Amino acid sequence: DAGVTQSPTHLIKTRGQQVTLRCSPKSGHDTVSWYQQALGQGPQFIFQYYEEEERQRGNFPDRFSGHQFPNYSSELNVNALLLGDSALYLCASSLVNTGTGYTDTQYFGPGTRLTVL
Amino acid sequence: AQSVTQLDSHVSVSEGTPVLLRCNYSSSYSPSLFWYVQHPNKGLQLLLKYTSAATLVKGINGFEAEFKKSETSFHLTKPSAHMSDAAEYFCVVSGGGNKLVFGAGTILRVKS
Numbered sequence: 001d002a003g004v005t006q007s008p009t010h011l012i013k014t015r016g017q018q019v020t021l022r023c024s025p026k027s028g029h030d031t032v033s034w035y036q037q038a039l040g041q042g043p044q045f046i047f048q049y050y051e052e053e054e055r056q057r058g059n060f061p062d063r064f065s066g067h068q069f070p071n072y073s074s075e076l077n078v079n080a081l082l083l084g085d086s087a088l089y090l091c092a093s094s095l096v097n098t099g100t101g102y103t104d105t106q107y108f109g110p111g112t113r114l115t116v117l
Numbered sequence: 118a119q120s121v122t123q124l125d126s127h128v129s130v131s132e133g134t135p136v137l138l139r140c141n142y143s144s145s146y147s148p149s150l151f152w153y154v155q156h157p158n159k160g161l162q163l164l165l166k167y168t169s170a171a172t173l174v175k176g177i178n179g180f181e182a183e184f185k186k187s188e189t190s191f192h193l194t195k196p197s198a199h200m201s202d203a204a205e206y207f208c209v210v211s212g213g214g215n216k217l218v219f220g221a222g223t224i225l226r227v228k229s
Contacts, residue, residue, distance in 0.1 A: 004160075033216065042207055042219030043161070056215050090160060092217075103215045108153070108161040 004109035012115045021076040021112045025093030032074035037088040086116045119144045119210045123220035136195040138223045140208035150191045151209040203227045
């Protein structure tokens with residue numbers, strides 16, 4: 001059973017460029033969440049996608065956008081890159097608990113290391 | 118709002134001695150609490166989770182954590198450290214929503 005996969009593993013961009021990161025959830029999961037982990041810090045929640053819609057969003061600017069496809073995979077897009085966007089971007093997948101409406105345990109992928117020069 | 122405070126940024130133990138990583142939380146809701154581990158250049162692996170069942174939670178690799186509501190704590194322990202336990206550990210809270218709120222992390226060093 002494949003876990004959460006992310007691509008690419010590493011990426012180097014320059015300021016002002018745009019980037020797209022990809023995530024495939026664990027088999028059977030329907031929800032994808034994205035987190036940004038700056039060096040030496042804990043991950044910060046960017047947003048969560050469920051049923052192809054953004055369900056919840058953290059304190060990130062509109063330059064950060066996403067998409068979820070019918071097969072539950074997801075993309076994270078970042079426009080007008082800044083040096084401060086350099087970080088490890090983590091994708092987590094989970095399954096919505098139909099009783100509570102909340103997601104169950106989130107399982108993380110290996111991450112994409114983005115460097116902005 | 119939810120928040121997590123990990124009381125030690127670095128912990129160093131000798132192999133075979135007990136491990137204690139401390140975590141305090143704040144939540145307006147009945148929280149779900151987690152410990153995740155991150156080895157260098159790797160993603161996050163779930164160690165254990167608390168979701169209002171038993172207050173003593175057992176996880177993988179011999180780790181366990183105790184939920185103490187009166188102290189708003191969720192400390193992680195292991196009776197005997199192994200070299201392979203060296204990593205960064207994150208205490209995480211989820212409550213009233215779907216996002217996870219992470220602590221700043223504790224780096225565990227295990228000396229031979």
